[in-house]
Amino acid sequence: MVKNKNISVVLGVIGADVHAVGNRILHHALGEAGFEVINIGVMASQEEFINAAIETNANVIVVSSLYGHGEIDCRGLKEKTVEAGLDNVKLYVGGNLVVGKQDWKETEKKFINMGFDRAYPPGTMPQDVIDDINKDFMIAQE
Amino acid sequence: MSLALLIDFGSTYTKVSVVDLDQETIVATARARTTVEKNIMEGLLQAKDKAEQQLGCQPEYKYKLACSSAAGGLRIVAVGLVKDLTVEAAKQAALGAGARVLGVYAHELSIQEINEIESAKPEIVLLAGGTDGGNKDVILHNARMMAESIVKPTIIVAGNKVVAEEAKQILTKAGKEALITENVLPELEKLNVIPARRLIRQVFLETIIAAKGLKRAEAFIERILMPTPAAVLNAAQLLSTGCEGEQGLGDLVVVDIGGATTDVHSLAEGLPTRSGVSYRGLPQPFAKRTVEGDLGMRVSATSLLETINQKEFEKLTNVHIDRVKKYINDVHNNYSLLPQDEEELKIETAMATYCAGMAVERHVGTLEVVWTPFGASYVQHGKDLTETPYVIGTGGVIVEHSQPKEILQSTLFNEEDPTLLKPRKPEFLLDESYIMASMGLLAEVEPEKSLRIMKKYIVSIQELGVRSQNSQ
Numbered sequence: 217m218v219k220n221k222n223i224s225v226v227l228g229v230i231g232a233d234v235h236a237v238g239n240r241i242l243h244h245a246l247g248e249a250g251f252e253v254i255n256i257g258v259m260a261s262q263e264e265f266i267n268a269a270i271e272t273n274a275n276v277i278v279v280s281s282l283y284g285h286g287e288i289d290c291r292g293l294k295e296k297t298v299e300a301g302l303d304n305v306k307l308y309v310g311g312n313l314v315v316g317k318q319d320w321k322e323t324e325k326k327f328i329n330m331g332f333d334r335a336y337p338p339g340t341m342p343q344d345v346i347d348d349i350n351k352d353f354m355i356a357q358e
Numbered sequence: 359m360s361l362a363l364l365i366d367f368g369s370t371y372t373k374v375s376v377v378d379l380d381q382e383t384i385v386a387t388a389r390a391r392t393t394v395e396k397n398i399m400e401g402l403l404q405a406k407d408k409a410e411q412q413l414g415c416q417p418e419y420k421y422k423l424a425c426s427s428a429a430g431g432l433r434i435v436a437v438g439l440v441k442d443l444t445v446e447a448a449k450q451a452a453l454g455a456g457a458r459v460l461g462v463y464a465h466e467l468s469i470q471e472i473n474e475i476e477s478a479k480p481e482i483v484l485l486a487g488g489t490d491g492g493n494k495d496v497i498l499h500n501a502r503m504m505a506e507s508i509v510k511p512t513i514i515v516a517g518n519k520v521v522a523e524e525a526k527q528i529l530t531k532a533g534k535e536a537l538i539t540e541n542v543l544p545e546l547e548k549l550n551v552i553p554a555r556r557l558i559r560q561v562f563l564e565t566i567i568a569a570k571g572l573k574r575a576e577a578f579i580e581r582i583l584m585p586t587p588a589a590v591l592n593a594a595q596l597l598s599t600g601c602e603g604e605q606g607l608g609d610l611v612v613v614d615i616g617g618a619t620t621d622v623h624s625l626a627e628g629l630p631t632r633s634g635v636s637y638r639g640l641p642q643p644f645a646k647r648t649v650e651g652d653l654g655m656r657v658s659a660t661s662l663l664e665t666i667n668q669k670e671f672e673k674l675t676n677v678h679i680d681r682v683k684k685y686i687n688d689v690h691n692n693y694s695l696l697p698q699d700e701e702e703l704k705i706e707t708a709m710a711t712y713c714a715g716m717a718v719e720r721h722v723g724t725l726e727v728v729w730t731p732f733g734a735s736y737v738q739h740g741k742d743l744t745e746t747p748y749v750i751g752t753g754g755v756i757v758e759h760s761q762p763k764e765i766l767q768s769t770l771f772n773e774e775d776p777t778l779l780k781p782r783k784p785e786f787l788l789d790e791s792y793i794m795a796s797m798g799l800l801a802e803v804e805p806e807k808s809l810r811i812m813k814k815y816i817v818s819i820q821e822l823g824v825r826s827q828n829s830q
């Protein structure tokens with residue numbers, strides 16, 4: 217069991233993306249892992265991610281993008297978090313970030329350059345995100 | 359015969375209605391000028407005398423209850439963190455408590471903003487910010503700014519519960535009156551305005567009434583229960599949801615066109631009615647009130663004129679714009695003026711039509727079309743009221759107007775602007791005897807009777823037929 221009650225995660229599907237199933241699964245998995253989950257759901261704008269993180273004092277923002285337009289939707293998000301005083305908030309992104317099958321290393325680089333702390337290839341399991349949050353916040357495992 | 363005397367101290371008129379509680383009928387209504395500057399009782403006694411002349415006796419009353427919007431109403435400033443989140447939640451709480459919201463502030467208050475708040479002279483500052491366990495710094499900063507300022511109002515802390523006590527301490531140590539209630543937005547998806555509304559009302563009862571010179575009236579009546587807009591919202595809520603022993607009407611919208619403001623109350627969840635529409639933004643309170651300070655028939659007549667498209671207004675009334683301007687200036691300067699001829703009546707009607715239409719437009723939610731590479735997606739902000747079955751008109755102008763239907767027509771959905779989620783095919787009802795505020799009071803002691811009386815006296819406009827032109 218991990219003790220991570222003090223970590224809050226803002227979760228949402230960015231842009232005009234309506235794929236709701238993965239979002240619900242992630243919500244459930246992160247909640248089970250003991251995190252405080254603030255799920256803003258599908259079709260979430262960058263502003264909504266930022267506002268939610270401000271009010272809730274979030275530690276991590278987990279962005280999903282499933283419909284292949286993640287790159288356009290995610291541009292500028294990092295800059296906005298800096299502007300909003302959220303410099304310490306970790307940014308993760310995953311789902312189906314680009315259209316079709318492109319070289320993952322290239323895609324990952326793109327998102328890291330955009331300011332994301334972690335980017336995940338399609339098919340990543342929720343447990344990987346949980347482990348990474350624990351790692352990033354050095355939560356003691358019992 | 360058991361009677362209730364229900365009083366509404368308005369900014370201009372003190373209105374009384376007498377209810378026969380056994381028959382569940384309105385047996386007398388009367389009004390007189392509000393006399394809050396000198397002695398609030400003068401106006402009340404005049405109105406009561408008039409009502410008792412109609413009754414032909416001076417009975418004992420089982421209940422004497424009042425609401426008030428006299429002496430400037432209940433003045434509140436709302437402070438939060440993010441504009442669309444805790445600021446909006448705090449504003450909703452204040453409006454639902456029947457307040458006049460003088461200003462709203464987001465993020466860390468600056469010195470200039472503190473100066474603004476000081477000069478606005480609110481009676482209550484509602485201090486929100488942060489979800490429970492969320493941001494702590496901003497609400498504490500704002501408490502400190504307020505502590506160092508010369509603001510005198512009662513400060514209600516309704517923010518992040520983790521630091522609510524600390525914020526209160528900061529304020530009380532500086533000699534401010536500070537109280538705590540539950541967070542208006544404990545979680546992002548959970549609006550929680552009721553506890554704050556309740557506390558606002560309590561502060562109104564305990565401290566503000568005395569400060570407004572309304573205390574004298576309390577020797578005569580039992581209690582001034584609430585601000586008038588809160589009474590109207592209370593009545594609307596009862597009429598919508600019903601009570602034990604009596605069913606309500608279900609979802610409804612109330613449009614209250616006044617001299618200074620136009621209020622819209624909606625009693626509806628307002629979730630998307632079409633499939634494929636995603637709801638975004640703060641959850642909506644079931645009982646929602648919005649107030650338009652620039653839309654009114656007398657005090658705000660000139661600001662109404664500034665808001666409206668003059669060409670369109672001219673076309674609608676068929677009256678020359680100079681005549682329109684003159685009439686509007688006249689009624690602005692003399693609140694008790696009434697239309698004297700056909701043209702003035704047309705202007706008055708058009709003014710009310712605009713007030714109702716625009717106030718509802720600002721109240722309802724919007725549908726935003728988001729174009730994606732794969733076609734259109736729809737995002738809804740605010741309430742979808744397209745399927746709301748009832749729209750109720752109230753307020754001096756509309757209840758006395760010969761064609762209330764014409765006025766309410768402007769509240770309808772417009773195919774030319776399908777992004778505004780106004781009611782499509784509601785039935786129009788009229789608060790013909792102008793009793794909603796009174797019934798909101800009666801609801802506190804006799805909800806079932808109050809509801810049945812409303813169902814009897816709030817009538818379908820279709821059934822009204824043509825009302826006489828001179829009922830004014």
Ligand code: B12
Pocket residue numbers: 232233234235236237238239241242278279280281282283284285308309310311312313314315316317336338339340341342344345730732735
């Ligand atoms: C169901 C579905 C739909 C439904 C969605 C219904 C709904 N409201 O949820 C509908 C019919 C609406 C739909 C529409 C579209 N869809 Co679709 N859809 C699917 C489908 C078949 C299943 C999605 C699903 O629910 N999967 C199950 C869940 C559990 O998995 P998941 O969503 O991938 O989420 C998991 C992981 O991705 C991961 N994850 C997600 N986010 C994150 C974030 C982080 C940080 C991490 C680590 C992990 C992570 O964890 C989740 C849980 O395990 C997929 C194909 C597929 N088999 O995946 C296509 C798919 C996602 N859709 C696709 C497309 C193209 C579309 C449309 C553009 C089609 C069109 N031309 O109209 C539209 C877009 C509409 C819009 N505006 O969003 C493509 C995307 C292509 C791409 N990105 O390269 C897919 C992959 C199909 C395909 N192979 O072409 N779709």
